[in-house]
Amino acid sequence: MSEAERTRGLGVSEYETVEAIKGPLLFVRGVSGVAFDEIVEVELQNGEKRRGRVLDVGNEVAVVQVFEGTTGITTVGTKVRFLGQTLELPVSEDMLGRIFNGLGDPIDGGPPIVAEEKRDINGEPLNPSARTYPEDFIQTGVSAIDGMNTLVRGQKLPLFSGSGLPHNVLAAQIARQATVRGEQEEFAVVFAAIGIKHDEALFFKKFFEETGAISKVAMFLNLANEPAMIRLVTPRVALTLAEYLAYERDMHVLAIITDMTNYAEALREISAAREEVPGRQGYPGYMYSDLATIYERAGRAHGKKGSITQMPILTMPNDDITHPIPDLTGYITEGQIVLDRSLYNRGIYPPINVLMSLSRLMKEGIGEGKTRADHANVSDQLYSAYSRAQELRSLATIIGEESLSAVDKKYLRFAEAFERRFLSQGVNENRSIEETLDIAWEVLSILPERELTNIKPEFIKKYYKARG
Amino acid sequence: MGVVGKIVRISGPLVIADGMTGAQMYEMVEVGEDRLIGEINRIEGDRAYIQVYESTTGVKPGEPVYGTGYPLSVELGPGLLTQIYDGIQRPLELIKSKTGSIFVKRGVKVDPLPREKKWHFKPVDGLRKGDKLEPGALLGTVQETPLIEHRVLLPPNVKGKLVELASEGDYTIEDTIAVVEEEGEKKEVKLYHRWPARIPRPFRDKLEPTEPLLTGLRIIDTLFPMAKGGTGAIPGGFGTGKTVTLHGLAQWSAARVVIYIGCGERGNEMTEVLERFPKYKDPWTGRPLMERTILIANTSNMPVAAREASIYVGITMAEYYRDQGYDVLLVADSTSRWAEALREIAGRLEEMPAEEGYPSYLASRLAEFYERAGRVVAQGTPERIGSVTVAGAVSPPGGDFTEPVTSHTKRFIRVFWALDTALAYSRHYPAINWIISYSAYAETVKEWWHKNVSPEWYDLRTEAMNILLREDEVKEIVRLVGTEGLSEPDKLVLLTARLLKDGFLKQNAFDPIDAFSEPVKQFKLLQAMIYFHRNAMKLVQAGKLNVAQIQDGLADEFSELVRARFTVPNDQVEKIDELRERILNKLSQLGGE
Ligand SMILES: Nc1ncnc2c1ncn2[C@@H]1O[C@H](COP(=O)(O)OP(=O)(O)OP(=O)(O)O)[C@@H](O)[C@H]1O
């Protein structure tokens, strides 16, 4: 959007009354006619322009959050222009194949975007009575996901990871392999980088280029060295495009957003600057609601062919799942895929801790006609057998493996096979759901038949192959 | 009409306006040129602090605020059932059709109850002109849904001599169906009235809960029962099963009317109910569940102030059906989001925070809410007994039950279904921890079980509880020293506890047979396990058998017993009797008897 277009809106007003500067906030005195959430342009003495938004407005003072930060801003000589509109993104199908900064401006040297429409980046809540329940099975080709934590179209399923774990590789593998069986159409990908390192962004870019997917990907990049306040905008900008593509252009969109931890930290920073009463570990009390306005922008709707499937990535500080960021995320999303350092250290890829992982929308996406009739039973049985095996593993460390009963020893063998055969797979290995379930039966068959109490007898008859 | 003031400040959901002299505390107001709906929650001089139920983006200082003259109220009358409302009783279906959008737009005005629809009203027999009527007097009935006969009552604040009563016929809710006169003043009564959401509706008498509210969930009905008119909380970390359990209660419990409040939770969970309930049958009546259900949805991405209101709107509706003499179940998922909304508003008002930023009145608000549950004798004639049962989810940060919302809630509820992350991780669902959960109604509902199912119920239940408690201790020993030194009776406890856990406590909400367990099936499963335990214990203590022999000898029967929860339907429970006899016979054979 050109500068001229930006300021053409009604009611532009300009002030040079910056009274105070605190962290990323400007306090502007003597304003009138300024709206809550209005978008602002700040012009520094040297002519540099920055953008911001109104967080609080009264008769005397408006509080403005400056996206690019306040470094170098002075109280005298700074012009603050209130632009008479909220932050909007011009959207178009042509944005696929392009790269943007965290505010949605193209940075790839390509032609300007000719907007088909402008949309408020905050979006609006989807009417629950207009939603359609997600139930189309997405085959990711990853056994731990397809078999036990099935992803469906329109779901929001985050990756909970830790620093140094291969979440990017896994997200890329999923993006490459994800298909809805029986449909030709591929996902359009909206990728939002929030405060990640340059090499991580490069990894995704190269990956999309090499797989030829780049023409169906829109990338929004806010990197680690860029202003933190923009991080609060980037996921919203990306999801605004996603909504346009899904609900106006009938596309199935996969939104990958990484790293939400950086987003939450930016939120904490702004809250501290406003001197709000802090909640747990300094994060604001409204972080749940704030995160929800991002994560809830996924789904399907009546009368719309498209959908938004969200895969946010976050790194858990100190691998702690009870930290407010993963905790509040888990309370909003429809499950989580948890990566585990000890599996990773044992050389298992993908190092998915299935017991801590969950897909809440799995049940509607699997079964006869979707995957296979035995799927739900098999998944239940894998869970209960593997969790029993984990208990026995820790018991064995106390009393020694020899003291376990014959059946219990089989559980240990099952767990080994489960991790080496079922969980482990190559980064390019794309397993069909049938392969996944067949491997599951192979490892379950290590256990005596009568241990498989989660499985209906008819499936045991059909698939169980005793292996003593 | 009300006051007109002027906005002086906007900070998120909080708007401050001057020139509001004459406005009342908790009055509903319309804010700004878009006339967004808000509620006054503090007054200082001519300044009013307003929590706004819609997004305040774009609102400016200087815009007007209009008072309405009445507090946040709920429209009560036929047409509530089967609806889905937002937090301030706007029908979401209507918002959708009116705006033609899949999104919830701001400033949309829609009537809570349909104005055009005609209802077939039947006056009660025996009412005469001149009869003296008290509040709550029954005037007639309307078949609201095939499942629920709506009883049209004189509103709580109206009484007097009956001057006119409509004859049988079709009326809209705006038509006058009765006129009463008190001290020369005539009042028209319609099929609906308004009631302030924050004020409990009056009743004549509060009674002790005595009857179980059966839910078909085994661990609840048998171990930690709910009573009609009781209060319960279900706390648990994310993904431990609060929503699935509450959906289960809404779906299977023997309530006549169900109010489901989705308070700050996921949009898709409301959609799930909306899509499923019209298709699923109420197990007690065979009718579509939707005919007894009202949904209230303020999802996590909807404005936070309306989240705070949704709880009151819901409980007011519950009391309204209670007054008609129905057993109502209200489920609130999640009360923590309501408390957080309270905290956010309090923070914006710069009130002094108490624990973890929550306002100091958190506990009293929770108490007031749960206090609105109960079994009561309603006002008016003929005598009606109704109840409101409340079950609220609690979402403690980090799954830590010592946080303020969980710990305060515990003071005001009688049933505590504590969800356990470790159980959930191992997919033991429902992940209700049997060691720390409790119900104050176990004694209360004993009589019902003994009369309707079996006089053995209470003893079997107690034995099961004891086995589970002992297992917990034994497991602790095993963790320290291994299985080596365990006595045979303790080994048997481990074995039976495993049967109980896998075959009784676990219950798959998504299995068509397992999901709903009738009382008799619950009892028979429990009986089979405890009878086995008693007989086996005798043999083990007499040294006739050891537990390893039992385990080997009965392995196939145990598999069968553990599977019975999803292989034996409710109407074939004799199969459990047969299996139990086989187990007991084989056991005595093994023991050489
Ligand atoms: N009784 C049950 N039977 C089968 N699965 C269950 C049962 N209870 C819970 N689950 C599984 O656990 C998942 C999470 O449950 P649920 O959505 O109720 O959690 P929650 O406690 O409400 O979490 P949150 O606080 O995040 O909303 C479900 O999607 C389902 O897969």
Ligand SMILES: [Mg+2]
């Ligand atoms: Mg839930």
